[in-house]
Amino acid sequence: xxxxxxxxxxxxxxxxxxxxxxxxxxxxxxxxxxxxxxxxxxxxxxxxxxxxxxxxxxxxxxxxxxxxxxxxxxxxxxxxxxxxxxxxxxxxxxx
Amino acid sequence: xxxxxxxxxxxxxxxxxxxxxxxxxxxxxxxxxxxxxxxxxxxxxxxxxxxxxxxxxxxxxxxxxxxxxxxxxxxxxxxxxxxxxxxxxxxxxxxxxxxxxxxxxxxxxxxxxxxxxxxxxxxxxxxxxxxxxxxxxxxxxxxxxxxxxxxxxxxxxxxxxxxxxxxxxxxxxxxxxxxxxxxxxxxxxxxxxxxxxxxxxxxxxxxxxxxxxxxxxxxxxxxxxxxxxxxxxxxxxxxxxxxxxxxxxxxxxxxxxxxxxxxxxxxxxxxxxxxxxxxxxxxxxxxxxxxxxxxxxxxxxxxxxxxxxxxxxxxxxxxxxxxxxxxxxxxxxxxxxxxxxxxxxxxxxxxxxxxxxxxxxxxxxxxxxxxxxxxxxxxxxxxxxxxxxxxxxxxxxxxxxxxxxxxxxxxxxxxxxxxxxxxxxxxxxxxxxxxxxxxxxxxxxxxxxxxxxxxxxxxxxxxxxxxxxxxxxxxxxxxxxxxxx
Numbered sequence: 001x002x003x004x005x006x007x008x009x010x011x012x013x014x015x016x017x018x019x020x021x022x023x024x025x026x027x028x029x030x031x032x033x034x035x036x037x038x039x040x041x042x043x044x045x046x047x048x049x050x051x052x053x054x055x056x057x058x059x060x061x062x063x064x065x066x067x068x069x070x071x072x073x074x075x076x077x078x079x080x081x082x083x084x085x086x087x088x089x090x091x092x093x094x095x
Numbered sequence: 096x097x098x099x100x101x102x103x104x105x106x107x108x109x110x111x112x113x114x115x116x117x118x119x120x121x122x123x124x125x126x127x128x129x130x131x132x133x134x135x136x137x138x139x140x141x142x143x144x145x146x147x148x149x150x151x152x153x154x155x156x157x158x159x160x161x162x163x164x165x166x167x168x169x170x171x172x173x174x175x176x177x178x179x180x181x182x183x184x185x186x187x188x189x190x191x192x193x194x195x196x197x198x199x200x201x202x203x204x205x206x207x208x209x210x211x212x213x214x215x216x217x218x219x220x221x222x223x224x225x226x227x228x229x230x231x232x233x234x235x236x237x238x239x240x241x242x243x244x245x246x247x248x249x250x251x252x253x254x255x256x257x258x259x260x261x262x263x264x265x266x267x268x269x270x271x272x273x274x275x276x277x278x279x280x281x282x283x284x285x286x287x288x289x290x291x292x293x294x295x296x297x298x299x300x301x302x303x304x305x306x307x308x309x310x311x312x313x314x315x316x317x318x319x320x321x322x323x324x325x326x327x328x329x330x331x332x333x334x335x336x337x338x339x340x341x342x343x344x345x346x347x348x349x350x351x352x353x354x355x356x357x358x359x360x361x362x363x364x365x366x367x368x369x370x371x372x373x374x375x376x377x378x379x380x381x382x383x384x385x386x387x388x389x390x391x392x393x394x395x396x397x398x399x400x401x402x403x404x405x406x407x408x409x410x411x412x413x414x415x416x417x418x419x420x421x422x423x424x425x426x427x428x429x430x431x432x433x434x435x436x437x438x439x440x441x442x443x444x445x446x447x448x449x450x451x452x453x454x455x456x457x458x459x460x461x462x463x464x465x466x467x468x469x470x471x472x473x474x475x476x477x478x479x480x481x482x483x484x485x486x487x488x489x490x491x492x493x494x495x496x497x498x499x500x501x502x503x504x505x506x507x508x509x510x511x512x513x514x515x516x517x518x519x520x521x522x523x524x525x526x527x528x529x530x531x532x533x534x535x536x537x538x539x540x541x542x543x544x545x546x547x548x549x550x551x552x553x554x555x556x557x558x559x560x561x562x563x564x565x566x567x568x569x570x571x572x573x574x575x576x577x578x579x580x
Contacts, residue, residue: 003457014456015411016418016433017449018441027453033512034454040400041470044477051472052479054302054332055288055528056552061331075195081425088420091429 003031097122098258099580102167102315105261109156109166116156116166120149120210123168127212127259130579136234136244136253138173139181140213148210155208164322165208170260172251173214174221175201175306176295180211184297185229186219188417188424188443198295199327200264200306207322212260215250219445220414221271221299223247224517225507228447233504236279237576238542242501245275251309252279256543257579262319263309268299269402270496270521272307276533277496277545282562282572283309284316287552288528289334291320292327298413300406301332303525311572313534313562317342320555339553344560350384352561355489357392360520366499369544372537373495376546376565380493383564390485390492397474398523399515404458404471405526410448411455417443450511479527482549491561492549495520496533500542520547530555534562535571543571 003011008028012019019027073086082089097119100108108114124142131137145168152166176182176194178201183189197205205211218228226249227233234249236242237257244253248265252275255263265272267285276283284307291306298304308319320341327333356377361370381387419425419439426442429435444452458467485492497517507514524531529552533545546565550558566572 007457011453011457011460012437014460015449015453016415016436016440017444017452018437020441027450030450030511031453031457033510034403034450034515035457037400037512037515038404038458038467038471041397041404041474042466044394044397044474046470046473046477049473049476051469052476053472055479056332056334058334061328061335063328072195076421079191079193079195079422081419081422090420091431091435093432 002035003028098126098261101312102261102310102318105167106163110161112156116149116152116210117146119166120145120168120212123212123260130257130259133240134235134237134253134257134259135232136216136250136257136259137170137213138183138185138216138231138250141180141211144180145210145212152208152210162207163318167209167261168212169204169209170212170215170251170254170263171201172217172248172263172265174217174266174297175264176297177201177211177214180214182214182297183230184220185217185231186444186448187230190230190424192422196295199292199329200323201295203323203325209262215248215254215263217250218247220297220448221247221266221268222410222447222451224270224274224514226250226275227504227508228445230445235504236501236542237579238280239501241503242542243278243504245278245501247271248309249275252276252281252283255279255281255309255311256576258575262315264306264323265309266296266304266306267525268303268406269525270518272309273496273521273531273533273545273547274518276309278501278543280535280543280571280574281309281311282313282316282532282534283307284320284532284555284558285524285530286320286324286555287530289332290338290555291324292330292333294327294329300409301413302409303406313559313566314342314345317345317559339556341556341559344556345563347560348384349380349561349564352385352491353388353489354380354385355388355390355485355492357390357485357492357494359392359395360494364498365495366539368539369495369499372539372544373546376536377493379568380561380565383568388489390488392481392485392523394474394477394481395519395523398478398526399519401471401474401478402522402526403454403515404467405475407451407455408458408468409455411452411459414448414452419443447511475526478523482523482527482529486551490550491554491558494547496545496547497521500539500544524549528552530558532558532562534565537571
């Protein structure tokens with residue numbers, strides 16, 4: 001198995017997804033299956049092949065630095081879990 | 096029976112005043128009430144919105160401002176943000192999300208005057224090939240209620256097959272339009288990457304995601320693609336170019352067409368009955384004047400592993416926005432900010448979505464980036480170049496969409512990698528960004544099978560032409576399961 005328990009803990013931290021103790025083994029087993037699939041790639045010689053990030057060879061389009069949206073904060077905050085005084089509320093961060 | 100009309104006939108009758116959009120829309124709403132409880136193809140039905148839009152469409156039909164599709168109802172995959180309507184991506188994470196704006200596709204199809212019947216079920220965040228990972232339960236295949244409809248646009252394919260909508264939108268990141276189209280016996284096309292704006296489509300893997308039409312006929316798909324594709328400044332990868340009339344070549348003859356058939360698409364793993372149906376369909380196209388050219392796609396088998404590095408890597412970045420703070424699911428009583436993030440995401444995402452985010456985070460992490468991510472990007476180019484070379488010898492490539500017809504519900508849920516391999520013929524097309532479509536071509540044990548047609552960039556009109564000509568001499572696309580006729 002290519003992914004062990006300690007790796008699950010570090011991946012859980014990177015992904016910001018909690019993994020309960022009783023799930024660790026199963027998560028490790030299924031992640032390992034996916035990562036094992038990647039092993040097929042290593043057998044191929046890709047020397048000199050340029051990485052491809054995007055299908056078309058076009059430059060990223062830029063736009064003028066102008067305001068294009070009106071003020072919609074009330075509409076956008078109406079769907080937030082917790083808001084007060086136009087601010088998003090989260091648990092206390094600073095002691 | 097209004098639902099047995101073709102889209103073309105609906106359009107003609109609406110314009111002639113023989114039927115109204117309200118009548119047509121109400122007919123579909125009634126069918127949804129009657130049949131959707133057993134199919135579970137809709138996450139949300141929007142009768143009030145649909146009827147209001149139908150009344151507006153009738154007004155336009157009367158005052159002469161109506162277009163070809165005005166008054167014809169449509170179902171949107173629940174991945175398209177729809178202003179004021181719940182937009183869930185079939186995830187608990189977005190179960191309470193009322194989109195505050197419209198996706199560009201939704202804006203365009205509202206402008207075209209198409210009443211919105213509702214939002215269709217899908218694999219959670221479009222990550223899957225069976226629509227079983229939906230928070231709202233699996234959609235069933237109208238041809239066999241024990242079978243999956245494919246995925247991720249499984250709800251969209253099912254509503255077309257069961258006549259619960261005449262037209263639908265879908266998205267395709269690794270096969271999510273073509274594979275469900277094949278499994279449900281309908282027509283679906285994924286256009287060239289950059290043709291349709293991704294603005295307001297909930298992101299999965301942004302360098303692959305592309306939206307397209309799902310309909311019964313190629314003609315209807317051409318009309319819908321015309322209406323949903325337009326340059327949009329708000330999607331930085333939307334191509335700034337004039338869109339052709341995708342319906343302009345429908346009636347062209349196929350005389351002289353060169354069809355590439357890759358030997359690698361007919362190898363091990365392909366079910367013999369599917370192989371026979373696909374070969375028969377290619378023979379039918381040969382009869383219409385095409386010639387067959389053997390071609391090779393030697394790196395086909397590398398596409399699946401490369402995709403399952405790249406798409407999860409993009410997903411891990413795209414889905415970092417679900418943090419329980421600005422919108423979406425938030426866990427109860429978080430003890431600190433990190434607990435809020437980790438538990439909201441653990442409780443709000445389903446197993447496959449979490450798996451892909453974690454795989455992506457792993458592939459991008461220190462020590463693995465070169466071995467996995469860069470390696471996969473190099474393979475992506477090799478897979479794309481295979482197609483480019485093949486297209487020097489042929490106009491289009493044909494083969495199977497999937498190795499099997501629809502599999503049974505529950506058959507592959509325990510083994511994610513076996514589900515991934517269901518997309519081995521569609522994924523290479525997404526890696527390259529090429530247009531591809533599925534056209535109904537027959538049945539294996541009562542379950543539909545599609546013919547896969549893939550073309551060079553911007554060849555959508557040609558693909559639709561081939562499909563339309565094929566549909567003039569076959570009637571697979573007109574067939575409907577007995578209980579939904």
